[in-house]
Amino acid sequence: MTIKVYVPLDSGAVALGADDVATAIAAKAAKSGADIKIVRNGSFGMYWLEPMVEVETPRGRVAYGPVSTDDIDTLFDADFLTGGDHKLYLGRTSDIPFLKSQSRLTFQRCGIIDPLSLDDYRAHDGLSGLENALKMSAADIVKAVTDSGLRGRGGAGFPTGIKWNTVREAEGDQKYIVCNADEGDSGTFADRMIMEGEPFVLIEGMIIAGLATGATKGYVYTRSEYPDAIRIMTEAIKVARSAGVLGTNILGSGKTFDMEVRMGAGAYVCGEETSLLNSMEGKRGVVRAKPPLPALKGFLGRPTVVNNVISLCSVPVILEKGPEYYRDFGMGRSRGTIPIQIAGNVKHGGLYEIGFGMTLGEIVEQIGGGTASGRPIKAVQVGGPLGAYFPRELFDTPFDYEEFAKRDGLIGHAGVVVFDDTVDMMKQARFAMEFCAIESCGKCTPCRIGSIRGTEVVDKLERGEDPELQIDLLRDLCETMKFGSLCALGGFTPYPVMSAITHFPDDFKPRALDIAAE
Amino acid sequence: MSETTEDQNVRVEAICDQMITMEGPLLPILHEVQEEFGHIPEGALQTIAKKLNLSRAEVHGVASFYHDFREEKAGKHIIKICRAEACQAMGADALADQVRRHLRVDWSQTTADRKITLEPVFCLGLCACAPAAMVDGKVVGRVTSDRMNRILDEVGA
Numbered sequence: 001m002t003i004k005v006y007v008p009l010d011s012g013a014v015a016l017g018a019d020d021v022a023t024a025i026a027a028k029a030a031k032s033g034a035d036i037k038i039v040r041n042g043s044f045g046m047y048w049l050e051p052m053v054e055v056e057t058p059r060g061r062v063a064y065g066p067v068s069t070d071d072i073d074t075l076f077d078a079d080f081l082t083g084g085d086h087k088l089y090l091g092r093t094s095d096i097p098f099l100k101s102q103s104r105l106t107f108q109r110c111g112i113i114d115p116l117s118l119d120d121y122r123a124h125d126g127l128s129g130l131e132n133a134l135k136m137s138a139a140d141i142v143k144a145v146t147d148s149g150l151r152g153r154g155g156a157g158f159p160t161g162i163k164w165n166t167v168r169e170a171e172g173d174q175k176y177i178v179c180n181a182d183e184g185d186s187g188t189f190a191d192r193m194i195m196e197g198e199p200f201v202l203i204e205g206m207i208i209a210g211l212a213t214g215a216t217k218g219y220v221y222t223r224s225e226y227p228d229a230i231r232i233m234t235e236a237i238k239v240a241r242s243a244g245v246l247g248t249n250i251l252g253s254g255k256t257f258d259m260e261v262r263m264g265a266g267a268y269v270c271g272e273e274t275s276l277l278n279s280m281e282g283k284r285g286v287v288r289a290k291p292p293l294p295a296l297k298g299f300l301g302r303p304t305v306v307n308n309v310i311s312l313c314s315v316p317v318i319l320e321k322g323p324e325y326y327r328d329f330g331m332g333r334s335r336g337t338i339p340i341q342i343a344g345n346v347k348h349g350g351l352y353e354i355g356f357g358m359t360l361g362e363i364v365e366q367i368g369g370g371t372a373s374g375r376p377i378k379a380v381q382v383g384g385p386l387g388a389y390f391p392r393e394l395f396d397t398p399f400d401y402e403e404f405a406k407r408d409g410l411i412g413h414a415g416v417v418v419f420d421d422t423v424d425m426m427k428q429a430r431f432a433m434e435f436c437a438i439e440s441c442g443k444c445t446p447c448r449i450g451s452i453r454g455t456e457v458v459d460k461l462e463r464g465e466d467p468e469l470q471i472d473l474l475r476d477l478c479e480t481m482k483f484g485s486l487c488a489l490g491g492f493t494p495y496p497v498m499s500a501i502t503h504f505p506d507d508f509k510p511r512a513l514d515i516a517a518e
Numbered sequence: 519m520s521e522t523t524e525d526q527n528v529r530v531e532a533i534c535d536q537m538i539t540m541e542g543p544l545l546p547i548l549h550e551v552q553e554e555f556g557h558i559p560e561g562a563l564q565t566i567a568k569k570l571n572l573s574r575a576e577v578h579g580v581a582s583f584y585h586d587f588r589e590e591k592a593g594k595h596i597i598k599i600c601r602a603e604a605c606q607a608m609g610a611d612a613l614a615d616q617v618r619r620h621l622r623v624d625w626s627q628t629t630a631d632r633k634i635t636l637e638p639v640f641c642l643g644l645c646a647c648a649p650a651a652m653v654d655g656k657v658v659g660r661v662t663s664d665r666m667n668r669i670l671d672e673v674g675a
Contacts, residue, residue: 385602
């Protein structure tokens with residue numbers, strides 16, 4: 001009997017050698033006459049175990065990891081094709097505590113299925129949400145999404161159902177669904193992982209959004225830094241089209257929806273929805289003033305839903321199992337689950353999907369296992385380059401939109417980056433300003449000029465020139481950027497800067513000028 | 519291997535013709551032109567502008583806005599090193615310093631022998647296997663100093 005061996009095609013796994021591992025396993029199997037089929041699956045998101053190889057056995061899928069090409073001989077010697085014991089043996093995949101303790105709704109099939117097999121997707125209840133939606137009126141679909149409490153997972157947390165309703169009620173011959181897959185925040189990779197590991201769920205979510213709003217055309221705008229996600233997403237769209245999931249007769253319903261992938265060109269600011277729309281239109285990725293809202297005048301001036309990948313990927317399960325099922329996860333006004341991405345200097349880095357409400361300390365210390373370096377955690381940046389740095393004293397903050405806002409932070413796209421005690425917070429504050437200066441679209445002055453002045457002020461502070469004055473200046477500058485910027489780039493850059501100053505004042509004391517060794 | 523401006527125009531026009539019916543064709547066209555020539559040749563701006571009924575200044579404005587589009591050809595190999603926070607937390611700055619010293623270039627520069635271009639990148643989505651890099655379009659994670667030395671050897675630096 002043919003034995004199925006799973007080796008992820010996820011770019012995180014590939015970056016750690018998964019392609020070479022797959023080749024080596026195939027070569028060794030051919031040589032030893034073993035009858036195997038290698039399936040390139042998505043990743044389960046346990047990156048410290050990648051490349052994680054799985055074998056299908058009578059007792060379920062068992063895992064080995066992290067596997068390198070040097071381990072292949074001993075794996076075959078240990079009879080891993082029947083689940084034999086080996087120093088890399090991890091037991092049944094579904095029993096690995098990091099995975100077992102999650103509530104995987106959005107990522108329920110990621111890692112399990114072959115990303116480009118629609119049959120596999122269907123066999124795991126894929127398309128049931130769409131089938132239900134096809135029997136519902138547009139208003140009822142919108143109501144289900146509204147009732148689920150789903151809020152935009154890109155970071156703003158705007159209720160998805162309300163946005164959809166605005167587009168549904170808008171007048172227009174042509175409406176669009178634009179998926180914002182411009183995942184530029186450091187520490188985040190949920191969009192990439194799901195596009196590479198379960199692309200059909202995004203397609204399904206976008207079709208449902210189309211049915212709910214009357215949009216017949218969709219675009220996935222993603223980053224040129226994600227070539228693998230682009231390739232897999234493009235291929236999945238072709239598969240869906242030839243199977244009649246996309247096109248002019250969705251699953252035989254007579255309804256129309258089609259979509260394509262668009263690639264950005266290395267501009268962080270294009271993750272902001274209005275500059276994304278400008279970029280798609282072939283313009284400079286400059287932010288537009290709102291109003292008009294994209295829901296009314298979006299792509300090419302037409303009514304447009306702009307939703308994050310994870311928001312759209314959460315829709316199929318809501319339509320499949322009902323809004324109450326989804327809403328019952330979470331806390332306060334943050335309903336459902338959130339795929340938390342644990343990254344940086346952390347022992348168990350990866351994606352952890354769970355209902356809102358876990359504390360930051362639990363996330364980085366229990367789930368993440370502390371730092372990779374073994375040193376104490378000093379700071380955790382939550383929400384990407386525009387998110388605040390949290391000290392240990394705030395580790396009791398529950399992961400929730402409002403609770404983070406109360407502590408002058410944001411959850412953003414749910415990226416959590418861990419730093420050990422060697423981090424220099426003044427350097428991080430300077431970097432936040434520098435990053436803003438590099439990526440500013442240039443439209444508004446607080447962001448374009450303020451960020452440059454910000455780096456200069458931090459440099460003066462570092463040189464010990466009137467330190468108290470510089471801190472005052474930096475605070476003043478942050479106020480101006482926060483309230484005077486047109487979008488979140490200039491408006492949120494003060495979060496990392498101010499949180500660094502507030503929580504780590506010792507790092508902002510003047511220091512002797514370091515003369516670089518070079 | 520020089521080619522005439524006319525040859526170049528023909529190729530750029532062909533790309534435009536192929537994509538002109540897309541909604542918002544300019545970015546896809548610029549990507550394709552760069553794929554074809556390795557950069558956006560100056561002459562291509564006028565050709566694209568004419569095809570899309572834009573001014574040359576508008577096309578230049580778009581091409582120069584995005585970090586991806588190059589005015590000059592890159593070196594034979596392109597090494598991108600992530601400079602974002604998750605990679606910083608795992609020593610990306612030291613890694614970048616090592617490469618800059620070894621290649622004797624700064625960010626966005628090409629070595630004197632035109633072999634290698636070093637570019638910064640802000641996040642490759644490999645934040646749980648930091649520090650990360652991309653070498654000629656292939657991703658590499660957990661890049662130690664030794665691993666980087668092997669990469670530099672492989673590309674002949």
